[in-house]
Amino acid sequence: MRWTQTFIPTMKETPEGAEIPSHVLMLRAGFINQVMAGAYTYLPLGLRALKKAERIVREEMDRAGAVELLMPALTPLSLWERSGRREAFGNVLIQFQVRRQNREVQMALGPTHEEVITDLVAHHISSYRQLPITLYQVQNKYRNEERPRFGVLRTSEFLMKDAYSFDTSLDGLNTSYQRMYDAYCRIFERSGLSYIAVEAESGPIGGDASHEFMVLAENGEDIVVTCADCGYAANQERADTGDRAAQPPDDDAAKLTKVDTPGARTIEEVCRLLKCQPRQMIKTLIYLVDDRPTAVLIRGDHEANEAKLRRALGATSVELAPPETIEKVTRAPVGFAGPVGLELPIWADHDVAGIGDAVVGGNEADKHLTAARLSRDFQVENFADLRHAGEGDPCPRCSGNLALRRAIEVGHVFKLGTKYTDVLDAKFLDDQEQLHSIIMGCYGIGVNRILAGLVETSHDDAGIIWPLSLAPYEILLAPLKISDDEVRQTAERLHDQLQNAGVDVLLDDRDVRPGVKFKDADLIGIPLRVVIGQRGLAQGQLEIKWRTENEAGTIPLEGAAETLVSMLEQAKCSGDSS
RNA sequence: CGGGGCGUAGCUCAGCUUGGCUAGAGCGCUGCGUUCGGGACGCAGAGGUCGAAGGUUCAAAUCCUUUCGCCCCGACCA
Numbered sequence: 001m002r003w004t005q006t007f008i009p010t011m012k013e014t015p016e017g018a019e020i021p022s023h024v025l026m027l028r029a030g031f032i033n034q035v036m037a038g039a040y041t042y043l044p045l046g047l048r049a050l051k052k053a054e055r056i057v058r059e060e061m062d063r064a065g066a067v068e069l070l071m072p073a074l075t076p077l078s079l080w081e082r083s084g085r086r087e088a089f090g091n092v093l094i095q096f097q098v099r100r101q102n103r104e105v106q107m108a109l110g111p112t113h114e115e116v117i118t119d120l121v122a123h124h125i126s127s128y129r130q131l132p133i134t135l136y137q138v139q140n141k142y143r144n145e146e147r148p149r150f151g152v153l154r155t156s157e158f159l160m161k162d163a164y165s166f167d168t169s170l171d172g173l174n175t176s177y178q179r180m181y182d183a184y185c186r187i188f189e190r191s192g193l194s195y196i197a198v199e200a201e202s203g204p205i206g207g208d209a210s211h212e213f214m215v216l217a218e219n220g221e222d223i224v225v226t227c228a229d230c231g232y233a234a235n236q237e238r239a240d241t242g243d244r245a246a247q248p249p250d251d252d253a254a255k256l257t258k259v260d261t262p263g264a265r266t267i268e269e270v271c272r273l274l275k276c277q278p279r280q281m282i283k284t285l286i287y288l289v290d291d292r293p294t295a296v297l298i299r300g301d302h303e304a305n306e307a308k309l310r311r312a313l314g315a316t317s318v319e320l321a322p323p324e325t326i327e328k329v330t331r332a333p334v335g336f337a338g339p340v341g342l343e344l345p346i347w348a349d350h351d352v353a354g355i356g357d358a359v360v361g362g363n364e365a366d367k368h369l370t371a372a373r374l375s376r377d378f379q380v381e382n383f384a385d386l387r388h389a390g391e392g393d394p395c396p397r398c399s400g401n402l403a404l405r406r407a408i409e410v411g412h413v414f415k416l417g418t419k420y421t422d423v424l425d426a427k428f429l430d431d432q433e434q435l436h437s438i439i440m441g442c443y444g445i446g447v448n449r450i451l452a453g454l455v456e457t458s459h460d461d462a463g464i465i466w467p468l469s470l471a472p473y474e475i476l477l478a479p480l481k482i483s484d485d486e487v488r489q490t491a492e493r494l495h496d497q498l499q500n501a502g503v504d505v506l507l508d509d510r511d512v513r514p515g516v517k518f519k520d521a522d523l524i525g526i527p528l529r530v531v532i533g534q535r536g537l538a539q540g541q542l543e544i545k546w547r548t549e550n551e552a553g554t555i556p557l558e559g560a561a562e563t564l565v566s567m568l569e570q571a572k573c574s575g576d577s578s
Numbered sequence: 579c580g581g582g583g584c585g586u587a588g589c590u591c592a593g594c595u596u597g598g599c600u601a602g603a604g605c606g607c608u609g610c611g612u613u614c615g616g617g618a619c620g621c622a623g624a625g626g627u628c629g630a631a632g633g634u635u636c637a638a639a640u641c642c643u644u645u646c647g648c649c650c651c652g653a654c655c656a
Contacts, residue, residue, distance in 0.1 A: 012605065012617065013590045017649045037648065088656055112656075146579080146654055154655095221655095320653095419656095480615055515616040522616090533615060543615090 023151025038148025229400030265335025
């Protein structure tokens, strides 16, 4: 491809509003263009990179025995009502109606396709002889994100590979799941991403029913918890914490005392006023658990984990109570809730038990209590692990300590069980003529996020550094002075030879100064740059430079195409992008 | 949905506090010339409903009201 014949609008300055590297660089390098918040055009370079990622995904899905199909993005709203997810998705589901002759047809743009595929399988699969099967597609998904952000990292329309496995037994599901898990590892390795697989929120099946594939990156939206000693890794939403030695309560029994804390509603304010540490305080959070007010006690320096709370209480919905409710049940303004004398079910995190004499809210305006003691001054109905794992917490698997890292979720594998097959009536007859629900798994990859994750973790001050596997072009030819006949003809001959050899080659045939070509070359990040200049040609040489290296080298002009092809071959074999 | 920031040329921004002449700069773009191995220089140009609507005023990019859009933090995210 010739630069002057394609469309690569690079930018010297960072557009207003772009902050994180992947967004800034993909905009500046002419890969994407924003159409509105959460919707981007993929320009020619961006599309080529996206197609490369897509191809890797397809190859590994096919290799794992999954079969590709294509479902419509347009879906009947009734399907979402049947599964109950019209309500579960709420505003995220993009719904609309259109008129057809004399009736209104209600539709939704698919945010994911469990319902559509399960309905398909329900109609066409009825025997164990047709199972197992794993089906997949690569398709745009639509979610009305409350807050799209970070360039292509979180958008309302995005390209997703979604696969669904259908099995007759849990063992079968485990096999299908493992096959997808392994395929995911190969996909992310081939994409040149450094990723980790972490345990994720697993829903009804429990156990190791869900893993997320994470790219560690400063600007990631998720937080993962890792243990350097044993390799334990989990999403913070789900991460367990190890046992912590409980502090024996101080036996010099201090008496429960009411103190004035005017206007001190937050942990910090109370600590400043009473000169105590957050870890000596108990936060009393009032939650609506399936619409029932419930008090949850968390140590002052910890944070409540609503997913754990939901699981521990076996609830379907958990949300912080509105101020009116808090004021009603505590008979105090928000900020002064405490467990002493509170007439609500009280749950507490394990670590609350080790505080000893604690500072708690007084259930009265501008009052707190000091030296509040568990069992003497207040009772707790149940203890559970209800808090987020924190930096330095004990590992649940070994004696190590946990570390927190930010990460980008690029893939998610999930054992669904019969959640959808039950409600959508997807059943099979086994060899004993017994009817069972088909057992399902689902497996998603955000294809755009492969690119964003790569750029986020592979760039320098000058621009993007693409691996060969995802680069829009493998080789960039930079003839420094296009008006020189020898330079131009050499470049064009080389371009044609490489193209005929099946190499993705881009020829920068613009009549611009060398500096412009070098800057743009670094910015768009093509892995191998070949400079064709009068100086080198006089010595029968071409300058070559890998984007990852600081120093340039030379190769003889004679047989240059063959040399370059074998260099690429070698790099593909030795690199992690095989 | 709560908090904060920003909308002036294709891009980055100045001008607004304290209303006033033909609305500016750099980059980019067009033409000519000189240049040509890390974003060159000179000359001449094109390009604007100052996000939109309403109001105050002799006069609004500038002051007031409303509204739309974009970005960030938080909440939310099968």
